[in-house]
Amino acid sequence: MVDSTMPVDPAAAVGKNARAGDALVARLIAGAVILCGWEIVVRLSAPAFVAKPSTIAMAIPRVLVDPAFLASAAATLAGVVEGLAIALVVGTIIGLAIGRSRLVDVTLRLYVNIFYALPMLVVVPLFALWFGYTGAARLVTVVFASVFSIIVNVADGARAVPQEYVEVARSFRAAPLRSLFDVVLPASTPYLLAGLRLAAGRALIGAVVAEFITAVSGIGYFILYNSRTYHESEAFVGVLVLAGFGVGFDSLVGWCTRRFLPWYRRDRGA
Amino acid sequence: MSSAETNAAARIRVRGLAKRYGAFEVFRDVAFDVGQREVVTIVGASGCGKTTLLRCLDGLLPADGGEIWIDAQRLAAPIAGVAMVFQHFGLFPWKTVYDNVAYGLRMAGASREEIGRRVPHFIALVGLAGFEQAYPYQMSGGMQQRCGLARALAIDPAVLLMDEPFAAVDAQTREILQFELLRIWEGKPTSMIFVTHSIEEAVLMGDRVFVLKGRPSRVAETIAIDLPRPRTRATLRLPRFAELRERVWSTLMSEARQAEFQLSGG
Ligand SMILES: Nc1ncnc2c1ncn2[C@@H]1O[C@H](COP(=O)(O)OP(=O)(O)O)[C@@H](O)[C@H]1O
Ligand SMILES: [Mg+2]
Numbered sequence: 001m002v003d004s005t006m007p008v009d010p011a012a013a014v015g016k017n018a019r020a021g022d023a024l025v026a027r028l029i030a031g032a033v034i035l036c037g038w039e040i041v042v043r044l045s046a047p048a049f050v051a052k053p054s055t056i057a058m059a060i061p062r063v064l065v066d067p068a069f070l071a072s073a074a075a076t077l078a079g080v081v082e083g084l085a086i087a088l089v090v091g092t093i094i095g096l097a098i099g100r101s102r103l104v105d106v107t108l109r110l111y112v113n114i115f116y117a118l119p120m121l122v123v124v125p126l127f128a129l130w131f132g133y134t135g136a137a138r139l140v141t142v143v144f145a146s147v148f149s150i151i152v153n154v155a156d157g158a159r160a161v162p163q164e165y166v167e168v169a170r171s172f173r174a175a176p177l178r179s180l181f182d183v184v185l186p187a188s189t190p191y192l193l194a195g196l197r198l199a200a201g202r203a204l205i206g207a208v209v210a211e212f213i214t215a216v217s218g219i220g221y222f223i224l225y226n227s228r229t230y231h232e233s234e235a236f237v238g239v240l241v242l243a244g245f246g247v248g249f250d251s252l253v254g255w256c257t258r259r260f261l262p263w264y265r266r267d268r269g270a
Numbered sequence: 271m272s273s274a275e276t277n278a279a280a281r282i283r284v285r286g287l288a289k290r291y292g293a294f295e296v297f298r299d300v301a302f303d304v305g306q307r308e309v310v311t312i313v314g315a316s317g318c319g320k321t322t323l324l325r326c327l328d329g330l331l332p333a334d335g336g337e338i339w340i341d342a343q344r345l346a347a348p349i350a351g352v353a354m355v356f357q358h359f360g361l362f363p364w365k366t367v368y369d370n371v372a373y374g375l376r377m378a379g380a381s382r383e384e385i386g387r388r389v390p391h392f393i394a395l396v397g398l399a400g401f402e403q404a405y406p407y408q409m410s411g412g413m414q415q416r417c418g419l420a421r422a423l424a425i426d427p428a429v430l431l432m433d434e435p436f437a438a439v440d441a442q443t444r445e446i447l448q449f450e451l452l453r454i455w456e457g458k459p460t461s462m463i464f465v466t467h468s469i470e471e472a473v474l475m476g477d478r479v480f481v482l483k484g485r486p487s488r489v490a491e492t493i494a495i496d497l498p499r500p501r502t503r504a505t506l507r508l509p510r511f512a513e514l515r516e517r518v519w520s521t522l523m524s525e526a527r528q529a530e531f532q533l534s535g536g
Pocket of ligand 1: 316318323
């Protein structure tokens, strides 16, 4: 029969690997072309202080051992992690309440949507006034930037909890408040994780914006200071490190999901 | 065991029960008793209100009329002595077999010691020993329903409500589970209401078969199943089994035919 005469699967697998390899090569070539183009254009037409790949590459080791830079990076990272942790706890509780209680939903939904849509650029000056030109202003900005993505996603997840689970909980006489954390929260985890990933991106932006505006030391301020003092390559290293934080956090969430939520996605055959 | 005998002391008493969803009347005037060690099976066309009736009996859904009594307690909300086994298992995917089975006990505030003693016992009873740390996604449908059954049994219910518990598993597994459930029930007989759309299953499991019929539906027909217990695979070969199966079948079919004529007529 067809199956026994045609080794479809191995061939397909090889083809797939080959395609993945092709994609990688294409990606590397595209990256190299962009970097070369950038290098050539800057060399031909821009003053020496304008950042180009070669000077950025040379700046990397210098910046990465600079104690001032490391302190800045640590300050920003600490602010982001601390703010995200606060946003996660507060956002989860408010999100669960909105998702499961009509009263809380109609009371808060409008305000959540307004604050979610508000550009953080306009609130940072207010936070700077209220909390001073300090790390506290950055922390508040990070919480503000990230908490609403978590609220909105957790509320969606809590609303979408399969009726079956709620009914099982009621059948076994679970206390409603207990079910909120025992049933609704785990059932909403996929939404929570999606919200957390969004929140992490917004938290990083929030921290940088806060540093730009309040001049609190951190990577954002490091980038601003260096680009204003014609150390553009150093500024770019700061940008790369920020991007690294973003990618790193995403991988961390992915790893935690696989490690601590083994059931997640498996039931959908992924 | 005759139904008169098993009914001597009724555990469940239903009187004049009615339920509607908006203008749609699901059932009306449903009344029956279930004895302390009696299995009542309920058959009826799809959509006739079997699940709705069970949800009322579990206290999950308020009835619009009538009363449900479990022993001396009038039902208004889920009570401690009643456990449900759900058609689609109703397991929590984020909990292991152990934690799913322990769920009812934890919610009832059982002590650590009691949970540690009862949970392994019921896991073994349903044949899931060795799978304590497995997640539902790692198990077949049959194994998942074994877990659902263990969770219900673990709270030591006086009343077991089963909503087409084996409808979502393959035929072979279903047969195995039927006899396992019979074995477990014989070990500790309780009141059980077992909803099914399989006539064979209804006859095999039940002391009485209720046929839900009509619009709105009610218990139109009660068929006493005078097959000896314990029921085993040999039961399936008894001439009496075939007779009773035919009786339930013809009762259901007269309904199906009427419904068909009503549809084609108007
Ligand atoms: N929550 C609900 N709202 C409105 N109608 C419902 C609801 N649940 C069930 N029904 C309707 O009530 C009838 C009985 O449903 P159900 O009890 O699930 O039937 P069965 O279990 O016998 O198949 C069906 O026609 C169904 O469409
Ligand atoms: Mg049903």
